[in-house]
Amino acid sequence: MSEKDSGVQAILRKKYTKALFFHCSSHKLNLVINDLNIPPEIRNTMRTTKDIIFFRESVLRRKLVPNIARLCETRWSEKHKTIRVFKENFPVILEALENLSREGNSATRKNAFQFHAAAFKILFILYITLIAKYSALLEPVVNALQSIALDVVKASQHVIHILQLLKSHRDNPERVTDEIIKDATVVAEKIGLEEDITSMPRIVEKQRHRSNHPAESPSEFWKRSLIIPYLEYVITSLETRFAEENTPSFALSKLHPAQMQTMSLENLTGTCQTIALFYKIEVELWQQFWHNKPNSTDQTVVDILKEAKTFFPDTENALKILIALPCTTCTVERSFSSLRRLKTWLRSTMSENRLNGLAIMSVHRKLIHGNLQDFNNEVVEKFTMNP
Numbered sequence: 001m002s003e004k005d006s007g008v009q010a011i012l013r014k015k016y017t018k019a020l021f022f023h024c025s026s027h028k029l030n031l032v033i034n035d036l037n038i039p040p041e042i043r044n045t046m047r048t049t050k051d052i053i054f055f056r057e058s059v060l061r062r063k064l065v066p067n068i069a070r071l072c073e074t075r076w077s078e079k080h081k082t083i084r085v086f087k088e089n090f091p092v093i094l095e096a097l098e099n100l101s102r103e104g105n106s107a108t109r110k111n112a113f114q115f116h117a118a119a120f121k122i123l124f125i126l127y128i129t130l131i132a133k134y135s136a137l138l139e140p141v142v143n144a145l146q147s148i149a150l151d152v153v154k155a156s157q158h159v160i161h162i163l164q165l166l167k168s169h170r171d172n173p174e175r176v177t178d179e180i181i182k183d184a185t186v187v188a189e190k191i192g193l194e195e196d197i198t199s200m201p202r203i204v205e206k207q208r209h210r211s212n213h214p215a216e217s218p219s220e221f222w223k224r225s226l227i228i229p230y231l232e233y234v235i236t237s238l239e240t241r242f243a244e245e246n247t248p249s250f251a252l253s254k255l256h257p258a259q260m261q262t263m264s265l266e267n268l269t270g271t272c273q274t275i276a277l278f279y280k281i282e283v284e285l286w287q288q289f290w291h292n293k294p295n296s297t298d299q300t301v302v303d304i305l306k307e308a309k310t311f312f313p314d315t316e317n318a319l320k321i322l323i324a325l326p327c328t329t330c331t332v333e334r335s336f337s338s339l340r341r342l343k344t345w346l347r348s349t350m351s352e353n354r355l356n357g358l359a360i361m362s363v364h365r366k367l368i369h370g371n372l373q374d375f376n377n378e379v380v381e382k383f384t385m386n387p
Helices: 008-015 025-035 040-055 076-088 090-100 106-119 122-144 152-171 173-191 218-241 248-255 265-271 273-279 283-291 301-308 313-324 330-342 352-363 365-370 372-385
Strands: none
Touching: 025 122, 025 218, 040 076, 040 106, 040 122, 076 090, 076 122, 090 106, 090 173, 122 152, 122 173, 122 218, 152 173, 152 218, 173 218, 301 313, 330 352, 352 365, 365 372
């Protein structure tokens, strides 16, 4: 679909030269999370976590372990919830694995023993604590990207806020390191793990299979070998995946008053040169119009569009394009799900007009329930016109 040479986007761009391809923001954020599994320690921890969650998929085992959603790569919202619930119920899960390693059939005992041995380590607790911390940070953003009313400006603001917070953590890693070690120590005490988290791994002259950073204290060692590299992976991946904001389409977000009032006219003109080439809008007059308006930064793009209708026709067209820019494919995928529920085998001969009407009713059912009496009257009138 998205292949630039032979995919659907290549076919459309041959006919419409100014058409631009957009990756789904939710998909890109999910790719960022997948990029975080590049460090071997994090990758092994996530693999073990996934195996433990899958191992409890049995009627008898689920009585011992809390209900945790599957760690699926494509269910973006559920992935963060799964990690959070796994971290919160880690002592209960470990106790259940210990019981299963002594009971049940031989295969169950063997797998439970192996999973318990892999998870009953201070390193595993450190890694899962770090993963859960930043997964909880990204979870609200993932849920916000599922919204049906999200525009490019808001999506960009979400990513900027995440980057600012992550960079502050990277610039001051001591506080984050102390929090991770403290949380891991509490979990270790709950499960009765006697391994000392304050003991530093042995530093040797040559080491190929694990981190071997020189450090004078355990806190400094974990800061150098775990916290800072992990944060660098997150920041680099976010900046790489969301670097499309320099394209002419994303430059349209600079027309928002919140963006214009923080920029000089020279910077705004330079940034909007690509917009002028694409859409031929009046940048200087538009900035001056909003410069003297109070409380304009809180307005949505739809509110701004109303102001451009009379005196800024070209800007109005550009803002319409900005509103229509797809941030995510979540709404489209939800409409696909609605269509699958409607287009059953019993309705295979349904006409396209009727199918579209039923799909719209299914997606916007709240609007129908809010005006149910008027809707029923219109349906009756429609049927009486074609007896």
